[in-house]
Amino acid sequence: MPEVLVVGAGPVGLALAADLRTRGVDVDIVDRRPAVGGGTRAIGIHSPALTLLEASGATDAIRSRAVRIGRGEARADGRVLAEIRFDRLRARHPYVAALPQSETLAVLTALAPPVRHGVHVTALREGRAGVHAVTAAGESVRADAVVVASGWSGRELVYRPGAVRTHHYPDRYAMADVEASGGPIARVHLERGGVVESFPLPDGRRRLVAWAGTREIPDADTFLRDAVAARTGVEVDITGASTFGIRRAVAPTLRRGRVVVVGDAAHEVSPIGGQGMNLGLLDALTLAPLLAPWVRRGDDAGLARWERDRLASARHAARLAVLNTLLGRAATPAAHRARSAALRAVLRGAGGAAFTRAYAMRLDRAARGT
Ligand SMILES: Cc1cc2nc3c(=O)[nH]c(=O)nc-3n(C[C@H](O)[C@H](O)[C@H](O)COP(=O)(O)OP(=O)(O)OC[C@H]3O[C@@H](n4cnc5c(N)ncnc54)[C@H](O)[C@@H]3O)c2cc1C
Numbered sequence: 135m136p137e138v139l140v141v142g143a144g145p146v147g148l149a150l151a152a153d154l155r156t157r158g159v160d161v162d163i164v165d166r167r168p169a170v171g172g173g174t175r176a177i178g179i180h181s182p183a184l185t186l187l188e189a190s191g192a193t194d195a196i197r198s199r200a201v202r203i204g205r206g207e208a209r210a211d212g213r214v215l216a217e218i219r220f221d222r223l224r225a226r227h228p229y230v231a232a233l234p235q236s237e238t239l240a241v242l243t244a245l246a247p248p249v250r251h252g253v254h255v256t257a258l259r260e261g262r263a264g265v266h267a268v269t270a271a272g273e274s275v276r277a278d279a280v281v282v283a284s285g286w287s288g289r290e291l292v293y294r295p296g297a298v299r300t301h302h303y304p305d306r307y308a309m310a311d312v313e314a315s316g317g318p319i320a321r322v323h324l325e326r327g328g329v330v331e332s333f334p335l336p337d338g339r340r341r342l343v344a345w346a347g348t349r350e351i352p353d354a355d356t357f358l359r360d361a362v363a364a365r366t367g368v369e370v371d372i373t374g375a376s377t378f379g380i381r382r383a384v385a386p387t388l389r390r391g392r393v394v395v396v397g398d399a400a401h402e403v404s405p406i407g408g409q410g411m412n413l414g415l416l417d418a419l420t421l422a423p424l425l426a427p428w429v430r431r432g433d434d435a436g437l438a439r440w441e442r443d444r445l446a447s448a449r450h451a452a453r454l455a456v457l458n459t460l461l462g463r464a465a466t467p468a469a470h471r472a473r474s475a476a477l478r479a480v481l482r483g484a485g486g487a488a489f490t491r492a493y494a495m496r497l498d499r500a501a502r503g504t
Pocket of ligand 1: 144147165285291
């Protein structure tokens with residue numbers, strides 16, 4: 135029987151399993167998918183997560199594959215409203231490491247214990263001898279404690295339907311990772327027609343995201359190409375674009391007996407602002423040192439505080455994501471002028487430093503000392 139069973143081998147479950155393995159904890163990890171998830175979603179890893187990933191050895195491998203973003207620009211109407219200087223932060227890693235999520239998963243998979251793929255956990259039952267994870271194949275896997283890192287879709291393993299209040303936004307976005315010039319600078323164009331984000335990736339590619347209104351768009355490639363050209367003046371060939379919508383949800387608790395929840399299973403924030411995976415990594419990497427004393431000696435002293443801190447950080451990130459969502463919508467000419475003027479005033483003053491710290495997750499409670 136493993137000491138800890140991790141359900142879900144997304145970035146958060148893998149990071150936890152890799153860290154626990156380094157600490158000598160006997161850990162198993164399962165995932166319902168037949169193989170490691172493909173595609174690319176989260177691209178930016180901030181200093182607090184990079185610092186905490188050092189323990190498992192993941193940080194060097196991530197840094198060697200990533201583009202380091204030291205600087206960002208908020209732009210409107212062809213002008214820079216304000217610069218965002220990650221390279222001036224007092225942080226151990228004063229940059230955002232940008233790489234496709236598939237690369238992050240590859241790094242973490244190499245460090246975690248082997249994932250048992252194709253294992254779909256359908257229920258968790260707690261007894262005196264630990265927690266039983268029941269699988270779709272009828273198997274029962276027993277562990278001293280279970281950490282649910284199943285993302286949004288596995289939330290019902292822990293929470294009753296309706297227990298996690300969820301706000302669904304009407305906004306849609308188009309997104310693609312494409313070859314494009316632009317250097318290692320992140321650009322957020324807050325335009326009248328809606329936001330366009332352009333973030334550097336390795337190998338001369340960039341992540342482009344454009345606000346697409348509130349209706350489903352029939353042809354994401356054409357929409358994204360036209361939106362980027364119309365709003366920023368940059369012509370790019372787009373293939374393979376996809377669309378996504380956004381939700382906001384923060385669970386009321388992260389623990390039920392010997393079951394703990396981390397990552398998107400417990401909280402989901404809009405990708406506009408790019409903090410969801412980082413929040414989950416910080417959940418996992420601050421939980422890891424508390425798990426061994428808990429499962430071995432029943433010492434759960436730090437867990438209540440961990441839960442309070444992680445819920446507070448998730449609520450904070452969710453509020454920031456709401457602001458990003460509102461700022462990214464289309465506006466009338468007058469509202470757009472007012473928005474640009476207000477942003478210039480705020481971001482060029484003391485608000486600029488506060489915004490940079492918030493965006494770089496320096497306000498997360500796990501960021502202390504990172
Ligand atoms: C377009 C987009 C862009 C984003 N960009 C960023 C970004 O730049 N920065 C950032 O920090 N975040 C970003 N995010 C958010 C980020 O992708 C998520 O927060 C992150 O993937 C959550 O990781 P997770 O491991 O908690 O869950 P997931 O990645 O969802 O992984 C959960 C895993 O659990 C498995 N699973 C589910 N249910 C079960 C079950 N019952 N039994 C067994 N296995 C199960 C799944 O198969 C999956 O492999 C973005 C999201 C989107 C949609």
